[in-house]
Amino acid sequence: xxxxxxxxxxxxxxxxxxxxxxxxxxxxxxxxxxxxxxxxxxxxxxxxxxxxxxxxxxxxxxxxxxxxxxxxxxxxxxxxxxxxxxxxxxxxxxxxxxxxxxxxxxxxxxxxxxxxxxxxxxxxxxxxxxxxxxxxxxxxxxxxxxxxxxxxxxxxxxxxxxxxxxxxxxxxxxxxxxxxxxxxxxxxxxxxxxxxxxxxxxxxxxxxxxxxxxxx
Amino acid sequence: xxxxxxxxxxxxxxxxxxxxxxxxxxxxxxxxxxxxxxxxxxxxxxxxxxxxxxxxxxxxxxxxxxxxxxxxxxxxxxxxxxxxxxxxxxxxxxxxxxxxxxxxxxxxxxxxxxxxxxxxxxxxxxxxxxxxxxxxxxxxxxxxxxxxxxxxxxxxxxxxxxxxxxxxxxxxxxxxxxxxxxxxxxxxxxxxxxxxxxx
Numbered sequence: 001x002x003x004x005x006x007x008x009x010x011x012x013x014x015x016x017x018x019x020x021x022x023x024x025x026x027x028x029x030x031x032x033x034x035x036x037x038x039x040x041x042x043x044x045x046x047x048x049x050x051x052x053x054x055x056x057x058x059x060x061x062x063x064x065x066x067x068x069x070x071x072x073x074x075x076x077x078x079x080x081x082x083x084x085x086x087x088x089x090x091x092x093x094x095x096x097x098x099x100x101x102x103x104x105x106x107x108x109x110x111x112x113x114x115x116x117x118x119x120x121x122x123x124x125x126x127x128x129x130x131x132x133x134x135x136x137x138x139x140x141x142x143x144x145x146x147x148x149x150x151x152x153x154x155x156x157x158x159x160x161x162x163x164x165x166x167x168x169x170x171x172x173x174x175x176x177x178x179x180x181x182x183x184x185x186x187x188x189x190x191x192x193x194x195x196x197x198x199x200x201x202x203x204x205x206x207x208x209x210x211x212x213x214x215x216x
Numbered sequence: 217x218x219x220x221x222x223x224x225x226x227x228x229x230x231x232x233x234x235x236x237x238x239x240x241x242x243x244x245x246x247x248x249x250x251x252x253x254x255x256x257x258x259x260x261x262x263x264x265x266x267x268x269x270x271x272x273x274x275x276x277x278x279x280x281x282x283x284x285x286x287x288x289x290x291x292x293x294x295x296x297x298x299x300x301x302x303x304x305x306x307x308x309x310x311x312x313x314x315x316x317x318x319x320x321x322x323x324x325x326x327x328x329x330x331x332x333x334x335x336x337x338x339x340x341x342x343x344x345x346x347x348x349x350x351x352x353x354x355x356x357x358x359x360x361x362x363x364x365x366x367x368x369x370x371x372x373x374x375x376x377x378x379x380x381x382x383x384x385x386x387x388x389x390x391x392x393x394x395x396x397x398x399x400x401x402x403x404x405x406x407x408x409x410x411x412x413x414x415x
Contacts, residue, residue: 022391025246026335069332070303077296085292100342103295107335109247175406176241180399184392192387 004129011133017110018141018183019190024110029179030101031142035158038146040094042139044083044102046132049111052076053119053131060120072115073106080105110138145182149173225356228349232360234408238336239368240401242343245336249369250394254380259373260366261323267362269309269331270340273302274358277341278351298341303332336365372397 017023024045031041055075056063063071084102088095095102105111114134119127150156153173155163163169172178238244245266253259277298285294310328313321331337340361344354375397384393 022250023247025250026243026339029243029246073299073303074296077299081292081295084295099346100339103342104244104335104339106295106299107338175402176243177399177402177406179243180395180402184395184399187395188385188388188392190387191390191392192385195387 003126007126007130008133011130011137012140013137016137016141016190017113017134018138019187020194021113022187023113024108024138025183026104026108029145029176029183031098032146032179033149033153033174034097035143035146035150037094037097038142039139039158040087040091041098041101042135042142044080044087045105045108045110046135046139048076048079048083048105049114049131049135050128051131052079052111053114054124054128056115056119057122057124057127063120068120069112072112076111076115077106110134141186145179145186148182149178153178223353225353228353229356229360232357233364233367234405235411237364237368237405238340238361239365240398240405242336242339244339245334245365248334249365249372249398250391253369253373253394254376256370256373256377259369263366263369265328265331266334266336267359267366269302269306269328270337270362270365271355271358272309273298273305273337274340274344274354274361275351276301276305278344278349278354281345282351294342294345295338298338302337302341306332336361368401371401375401 011017015021018025031037052072052075056072059071059075080103083105084095087098087102111131114131118130122130147157150158150173151162152170155161155167155169170178232238236242239246239249248262248266252262280297280301281294285291285297290297306328310321313328340358344357349357372394376394379393379397
């Protein structure tokens with residue numbers, strides 16, 4: 001149970017895959033202009049990462065070390081195909097908007113990262129929980145970004161109009177650069193908070209080491 | 217914007233480099249773009265390797281898609297088949313370079329295996345299918361995407377080398393400032409948007 005709590009904390013904040021590890025950025029930025037697309041993408045990723053972590057962990061003693069990467073890619077691709085077919089059948093409109101990005105869940109570094117770093121060394125259920133929570137951490141971050149972009153770019157939240165008189169929508173929020181600016185500011189805030197917490201815990205480290213940590 | 221078959225290959229080439237740049241407009245290949253861009257030389261090496269692999273794999277995947285996948289109705293398996301082609305051609309390119317151009321191999325060596333999981337490689341194969349390009353258009357699209365990626369990472373690395381000596385607010389250094397620079401670069405590239413009218 002303690003271990004579960006540790007995983008929970010680590011994936012959601014301390015080592016949040018997006019904000020702290022800077023993984024899985026590609027797919028994030030492209031799908032965050034509308035919340036509904038983001039939600040579908042996030043749920044798809046949670047499904048794929050949970051079950052691929054489970055499968056990889058179940059098979060961990062059977063996979064030869066040398067071919068493990070390609071085996072992991074196969075397992076992940078199989079789950080992504082399930083997600084892609086489901087989205088195409090149930091939500092054809094969202095599927096068209098997401099375009100190739102559902103397929104690109106295969107090369108999302110978060111999934112491979114969790115498989116390499118956790119699933120292949122830990123028991124199945126724990127691995128599944130780890131994958132699930134890493135996926136939740138990712139989804140929360142992208143939902144937050146898409147919330148800002150949709151609100152300011154279209155004046156809507158999840159498609160509901162919240163425009164009020166006199167509010168001009170920001171065209172830049174619909175365009176790619178906005179995603180870079182928002183994620184940049186979020187990464188800045190997250191690492192600044194982490195650094196200041198470290199400083200209060202330990203006696204303040206010399207300025208040069210802070211600079212190194214920050215530029216890592 | 218006409219039907220895809222009507223777009224001139226040269227237009228596709230230029231569009232892939234500038235207006236719909238893989239990194240700055242489509243957000244593909246971000247992970248290595250952020251993490252391997254702190255030094256100009258290595259960034260340029262990675263850029264060359266990515267360009268080469270992109271060109272080879274899109275062409276291979278075009279033939280695979282139009283002569284094997286589509287006739288047999290295996291569209292739902294395309295992710296796996298494309299990834300296999302990519303992984304295999306990265307392996308073959310690595311061996312061929314080792315045999316015939318050992319100097320280049322030493323330079324690109326560490327990057328080649330990383331490329332298999334670069335989203336932009338799989339991404340352009342999927343774009344190529346969605347946009348229904350002909351063989352000739354695919355060649356130019358693959359070439360342009362690779363060159364665009366190379367151009368973008370070189371530009372970012374050059375900026376980051378200058379910025380490395382500056383003092384930044386706590387926590388902004390590293391990935392944070394890199395994202396913001398990338399955002400400004402993406403804004404600059406939007407300036408090309410009016411010149412070409414596809415996608």
